[in-house]
Amino acid sequence: MKSKKIFIISALFLLATNSSFSQTYTSLNIPEAYYGVTGTDGVTNFVLNMDENLKQYRTGQATVTGAVNIGTATTNTFWGPTMIINKDQAIKMHVTNNLNESSTIHWHGMHLPAIMDGGPHQIIAAGALWEPYWTVKNQAATLWYHPHLHTTTQAQVTKGVGGFIIVKDAAEAALALPRTYGIDDIPLAITSRRFLSTTNAMSATLSDNYGDYVMVNGTLSTTTNYAQATLPKQVVRMRILNGEIQRGYNLGFSDNRTFYVIGNDGGLLNAPVAVTRLAVQTGERFEILVNLSNDTVGSQTLYLKAYNSATELNALTPGSNAFGWPGNEGNASTPTGNSGPLNGGLLNNVDFNIMNIQIAAATTASTPITTIPTALISNTYWATTDVTNSRTITVGGGNGGTAFTLDGSLYSTTMTPKTVNLNAIEKWTIVNNNIFGHAFHLHDVFFKIISRSGGNIGTTIRTFEQGWKDSVWIPINGTVTFIAKFDDYSDSTWPYMYHCHALTHEDEGMMGQFTVNGTMATNENSVKTIFSLYPNPTTDKLFINLSDASTEIYYITITTLEGRVAMMLPKPQWQNGIDISSLSSGVYLLKLTDEKTKSVTTKKFIKN
């Protein structure tokens, strides 16, 4: 009888102590892989529909979110599909904006014509369809897409509109790297959000640009309920994106294990770089390998972590806890006395876990990678001797809460762009004698960082940022110099952007623009282009009959009679007819922009 009593008491004791240690997890969302549909013309088509949706993130009201492709097959409630494409592939996007306001989709990292870039100039009106296309010239890399409408980029990205693009090529395919998507090769869009207490809306204001709760691929990850990635006991590849509005991450693993950076924004490095800490700023992508071969199946002790406390940041770079390294603004209990965010975030100035990793058995369907390769690819980087032109860009503003500027100006879409000559190899020096650090991003091409100076980084070009980059961190009082070649595409009309990728700074005007000019002469004659449309009325295809056979069409915009933009077709391939089947019946205006003269001629047509 006594032994029975002891048994019951000890059982209850074990139960009590165990239940106080129960941690819950939510399975990490992996965005679906989207390969597109290839037509008989060899062009691979992608349909991206931007929409609002709802997600129950917290108790109470559902949170209004933004997502891409919320349709019936895939019901994305935050973020969008991962487009997987090959180098040299001809692709065409069909982007419909179903948000309740104008937007754009920028292909961040893509090398393409300015008119297809999706920056502030390619505004997609509510309800309109935009059909850019290009041939992929990028080498294998992890890119991403997101809205880029001036003054509302922060709001739209906060909602969740965005997604990954993975470019593959032969050089990458030849390497012994993990590449089974969702199994040993996972994308991680890491960000954070602050939820308003009354509506559970994700706040997108200046004082709320440091979120309180981590989100990975749209999965909320909190101390009581972490996002959990189940990864096999082998070498695993992570494609990391800092999708924050402003915060940087000092990444590592909870057990401080070494991991390997294999890729920067623009592609693979020449060889893996061993690190225990990786500084990632807004907009940057890093591909890493982490070896889980020695971990125990079933264990849940490993976390991907942000070592953002002052102690850790100081260990990384002495003096890092100076104001302006994102992550050091006041935490929730001690709002900063400086002119920083009014409400410090729960995640500010502390070390925090990003997501939990649960170890599963090694894969059998595909051969597991068990070692870190010693070499990757052969990149030929630019050197100072290649440079044909240099320029300096100076950061300004920010004092007393004023907006930050580039070269003393605030962005406007009508500002005169800088001009870069086609095929120029330019050296840009960004000087940041400023009260804040900035994440400088360049559209169109990648660059090689050739020197740093000043600030708390000094002259060290960190080991993990020596590949092709499109975004670079410049600390307070720091200067960065990089070299880029502006090749392949020229257009004296439409510019590319450069800007700080802290979205609050960008929306407030810390942005500039440049055109890449070729040797093409433009005819100043603005005579109307003579053409006719047939058949008219039409049901699905509209053909253009040009009076002058040498006419080149730069743009076609189709609007309703009231002026609502329905379709935006940059450099349309009009010879086989324009597909207007998606339009509802009615009368439309077709506005044709001539490539040479840039004059616009309008003709009416009826869609049955």
Place this chain on the structure above:
Amino acid sequence: MKKSALCFGILSLCFTLLSFALRPLPEEDKSIKNFKLKSTENKMVSLSDYKNAKGFIIVFTCNKCPMAKLYSERLNLMSLKFRTQGVYLLAVNSMDTVAYKEESFKLMQKKVLKEKTTFPYLQDKKQVVAKQFKAINTPQAFVIWKNKSGKWVQKYEGVIDDSALEPKKGNNYLEKAVDELLQNKPVSNPITESVGCRIFYRGVFDKMR
């Protein structure tokens, strides 16, 4: 005789002065003017059509918004519950039909058929009614009640309930407000913060929230 006439004169003067003193300040008088809008049945509907109405539930909604779409069933039931008690639910679509082709009158008619709507769905094409109420979201609900002087006064504004994705789980602020008014009680939560898609007013620049 003179004395009583004087008394009467003084009394009436007092009453006049008193009525001026008791007259509510313009800011407190959040009354809604009668409006007339076209319903999906192609009929003109106005508040004054409802002769015996004690109050109205005006819900700003639309065809497209995912948040608004979740409430069709709940609004159907609410309309049936309250119309027998002299409170009528009217849905108003004030979205810009030029910018948003999904908000067309035809698609409003389609929605009513599909959802077996039990209340009038009215088109506020010029956004006049939305501006009168200062509506900002879809869905957003307002309750107006007839006061002693026969004016429609706003008694509630805000959410229908606070659990869009999980009906019956949250607080039904709108229904509670109407129940309280029918019991001649004051509304315990007269204002709640609405959530949903923004109503964009033509010609007014406004950032997405």
